[in-house]
Structure formats: structure tokens, C-alpha cells
Amino acid sequence: MKKFWKIGLSAFLTLGLLAACGQEEKNDKSSNEPQTQQETSQVDEATFPMTITDAIGKDITLEAPPEKIVSLIPSNTEILFSLGLKDEIVGVTDNDDYPPEVAEKEKVGGMEYNIEKIIALNPDIVFSHESSMSLSEAAIEQLESAGVKVFVVNNAQDFNETYTTIEQLGRATGKLPEAEEVIANMKAKVEEVLAKVKDVEPKKVLVEASDEPDIYTAGNGTFMNAMLEMIHAENVAADADDWYKIDAEQIIAKNPDVIVVTYHYVPDILTKIPQRAGFDTINAVKNKAIVQVDENTTSRQGPRLGEGLEELAKAIYPEVFK
Template identity: 55%
Template sequence: MKNLWKLMLTSILAVFLLAACGGNAVDDKPKENESNTENVAGEEVEAEFPVTLKDAVGNEVKIEVAPTKIVSMIPSNTEILFGLDLADEIVGVSDYDDYPAEAAEKDKIGAMEFNVEAIIAMNPDIVFGHESAYGMSEEGYQQIRDAGISVFVVKDALNFEETYETIETIGKATGKTKEATEIIDNMKTKVDEVVAKVKDVDTKKTVFVETSPAPEIYTPGAKTFAQELLDLVGAENIAADQEGWVQMDPEEIIKRNPDVIVVMYDYIDTAVEDVYARDGFGTITAIKEKAVVQVDENITSRQGPRLAEGLEAYAKAIYPEVFGE
């Protein structure tokens, strides 16, 4: 009898919650960017379907049931999906996907120029694209939609908060809201730990982040993910007076004299050695202090679960003394 009363009470609470959220207990159309997640008697309930979410290009994508066949078109999406424990559901990934190791074993769909026919042949329930590549591939995306396949274009996140939102959204789209929350909480904990370690540094260091080698040396300026990483670890970006990804002449780098040079590419085995050997760089503090450090580009630029590790990599590269290195 006691259990029966508990069941009746829970049902009544659920009705009131539905009425409060939608104004109509039989209205099954979710609000924009909102899943059908309820909280009954203080307990979190897994997202229900159908769910309608707005993607990065403004399309409302209705997902009827939790997808069982997923195609990911960019490494950051893939890392999130694996983090959400969807390894078995992933049937296709891009040619660049290399993490986790299991991603490399999945069928490939191409890179920036993806194979539309191959994707359609996989017959996925949903394809997760990305805003960063959408402009040059819009026709291909539409062909996939025309084949009756749901396409969700993921936002090109520019900071940690937008990355958290991306993980949360993909969690809603796949019925993995609990797992998404756990990933986000773990990332925030890691970020807080790193920030706490560097908050009391005596002198803020100046940094030059190099994303491509000479002769065309590029660096991230303001309004980039790298800028946020530098801000969080308490370092000064010598290119912060410019926005986006900019080319900088060697003479200008010498003039701005960074304390640390962070190298963000590894496709050249001698990347760090080449920086030390550049003509005229001998006067730069980073060269004299042997402070040219290579970091893993993937964990510092992919908008996924490993970004917190990327933040730590930046902190260790710039303030190794804080970490006992």
C-alpha cells in the first residue's frame, strides 16, 4: 500500500511538472534547444524522445529516438561521442579522427571534402557536422538531408563555456544527458585545479604561440581559443592586439620578445629545433632561456573533453616551475 501511494504521488507530480513546463499536459513539442528532461522528486531522469534542437546554422532538428547509427564529420565531435559512451553507435568518422584509438578503426567518410555517397550508404540515424567546415560543404550537407538523414551542425566553440554547451547539446541529441554532465563536471574540476596552481605566479610571462612554421608563421590573436587558454593560465599573448589567426613576421616576433614560445604543430620532427635556429632569434628571451615548448595540438584545439588537459599543457609549458618541472 505504501508503495502504491508513492507511485500515485510521483504520477501527480509529473503531471504538474508537465503543465508548468508546457502549459498543456498533452503538448509533446519541445521548446527550442530544450530536451524533454524532467526532474521528479529530486531525481534526474534521462532525456526522452522525440527532442528538437536548433543547430549552429539555425536548423531545427527533430530526433525521434535515440540514434543507434551515428556519423561524425570532425575529430572534436568524435571525441565527445566516444566520451558519451557511444562507441558502438558510431559507424563513420573523418579521415583525421585518431582519438581514442578505436576511432581509427571506424569506417572513414573523407575529410573537408567528405564522401556523400559513403555517408548515405551507411544509413545513419544522424550525422554530426561542424560549423567550421559548413560554408565550403553546404551542398554536400543538403544532399545528405535530401536522402532523409538528419544532419546536426555543431557550433564552432570559441571558449570553454561554448564547449560545455556543445557537449550538453550532443548529449541531449543522443540521450546521454547524464554522461554529458559528468564530462562537463570533470572538465570544470580540472580547469579549476590548473587555474588555482598558477594564480599566484610572481610575474606574468609573455607568450608567442606558433601554429605554423617559417616562412609563413601564423599565431592566434584575440578572440581565439588559444587566447582564452593564455588568459586562464595568467599569461600575456604578444599577438593579443590582433584578432583571429594572423601571420607575423620574424622581425616582429623578435621585437615583441616573448618569454616563452609555444609550438602547436608536430608534423615537422624538428619543429622546436628549427625555432631555436632561426636567424635573429638569438636575442629573444625564450631562446636564451630555452623556453621553446611543443604542446599537443589536438588537446589544445579540439573542442571536446580533453581541452582541460590542453589547458594544463599550456600552463606547464609557460610556468613549469609551478608544476615542479
């Protein structure tokens, strides 16, 4: 008899927003300083057996590099593929869409996890994520009760913590050199972007993660806010914390120079936003500076974040990237 972990409608909406935002924010871990020289923590060469501690303080002992891996969030999946673990990954979620090879993998659920399928795959380790703990805790308990090792990956709040996550997963899977190469490539891309925007005149930016009537934006303490600070953009929504709902009147009053749209579920959204009542007074509308970016590269805490930073910078300062 199959056991399914079911999530209600409210949880579905919550997870949908998390997917768009890429994270569940934690203010005490975020940095308000622009990052230029991010450094990862030093780790020893990956040797087995090893004991690793996950994001919720749980120790997991691995006798050897895992030969079968299940990933329960797209960001983990992208990291694992970038480490060269294509053959070791035996299960992913319905939400995984990158790289293309992920389509060949067994699906273990999206808004619900098929616990029996995960157990049947006999994974050496399952990589979950801290951002979805409020929704996946029951599933994790079921898996652990069945003897499956579940490692909860940290919900990174900036590039530095993302580098540390990649390094940690590289160590846990016996792919530390590959992880360090991924990190080096990311750092090179970040430095390239920061060099181009070093002397820009800062612009006021609003990030939209969902359409009206429930418009959500990135406040202080979010990964998105940290990215905006890195490229010298002023987040007009940084006077409040986390991702929060903002109304149209507030947006009009804040008068952003650029509106960055991170969602794609509304057809023709770039033509609809200027038609909202009162938006014709906003500088972003007047100057036709409403830009849509890829919600995955700009939010997933993985190897493509450098590309996401570049896309965000191009959206805000197109003149610099001509």
C-alpha cells in the same frame, strides 16, 4: 557511381590550418575575461521526440535516440565516444585518431567526403561542425537532399561554450547524465590548473601554429587566447584578431618569454626556431623556453580540453608544476 565532394588545394591548406588551430574564430562570441566558474545553460531531461536547433539555426526533430551516428570532425567524435556511444558511431573522418577505438570505424573521407558511403551507412544523424561550414556546405546539402539529418555543431569559443556543446550532444543522443559527468570532470581539471597558476608572475607568450615562411599565430578572439588569459599569460599577438600570419621581425619585436609550438609536421622544429635570423635576441630563445604541445588536446573542443589547458600551463610555467 560514387559522388565525392572535392576540395581544392587552397581549401586543403585552409582546413589544415583549422585543424592545427582547432577552430574558425568568431570575435563576437569570445570572452576576454579569465574563466574560473564556468556554468552551462540549464536543459531539461532528454526526452524524445525532441526538436533541437543547430549552430546555423536549423531545427532537427529526433523521434528517438540515434542508433547510427556519423561524425564529420574529430572534436565531435571525441565527445560522442566520451558519452559512451562507441557502438552507435558508424562513420568518422580520416582525420579522427582518438580514442584508439576510432580506428575500427568506417571512414567517410578526410579532405573529401564520400557522400554515397555516408548515405549507405543509413545514419539517423550526421554531426558536422560550424568551423568547416565554408568547406562542407555542399556536402551537407547533398546529404540533406538524400534525406539524411545533419546537425551543425557550434564552433565553441571558450570552455563554457564547449560545456554547452557537450551537454547538447548528450541531450540529442539520450546521454545527458553522461554528458554532465564529462563536464564535471572537465571543470574539476580546469579548477585544479587555475589553482596552481593563481599567483604566477605573468609571462609573455607567442603561439606558433605553423612554420616559416607562413607563421600563423593566435590573436585576440581565439580559443587559444582565451586559454592563455585563463592561466594569466600575456599573449603578445593579441593586438590583432583571429589566427593571422606574423613575420619573424614582428616576433623579434614582441620578444616573447615563451614560444609555444602547436604543430608537429616539421622535424626538429624546437632546434630550428632558435636558428632563425635575429631570434637569438628573443627571451624565449635565450632562456630555452620554446615548448611543443599536443595540437589536439590544446585545440579540439571536446572532453580533453582540460588536459590541454594543463599542458599549456606546464609549458609556460614549468616551475609551478615541478
